[in-house]
Amino acid sequence: MMIQTLTCHPTTPTPHVSQLTATVSELAENQLHLSYQLTADLNQLLIPEIQTSLACDNLWQHSCFELFIAQADSENYYEFNFSPSTLWAAYAFDIYRIKREWQIKNAPKLRINQTLNQLEVEATFNLADLELLSPNKNWLIGLSAVIESQQNDLSYWALKHPEAQPNFHHRAGYIPYSTLA
DSSP, X not given: XXXXXXXXXXXXXXXXXXXXXXXXXXXXXXXXXXXXXXXXXXXXXXXXXXXXXXXXXXXXXXXXXEEEEEETTSSOEEEEXXXXXXXXXXXXXXXXXXXXXXXXXXXXXXXXXXXXXXEEEEXXXXXXXXXXXXXXXXXXXXXXXXXXXXXXXXXXXXXXOOSSXXXXXXXXXXXXXXXXX
């Protein structure tokens, strides 16, 4: 387990966020657990209300937390989006931004905790559902988030920002998974 700090893309600064970290860990039963900790003036952010947890597209257009996971020696990868509302999305890609037909077998389990200045979004899902990944764990991961302000401005957060514009799909923004094991 390791905690990673996400940084805001320089073209989308926000004064409302103090810190954003993500923790990745493996649980028994071949599960991956993510925990995103947002420290911010939450009154200045648009945090959606919790609702029934369902799959939903276009979550990245509002506040959401994301995971990209790829096989290091293949162009295939997965993208997960987790909204503070408990809506979620899961996609598989054959190559850069080209989706493949795929549905996750077991829906991710989400848990949301919110205090005055902290929001925690936790997600757990089965690694066995990710058939494009080999069990040798020669993986890359990208941790990222989109944070929406009350003024509808979006800030983009990631481990690394390899391009002039935010792009969470770019592998230069990923890190080896083994550093988190």
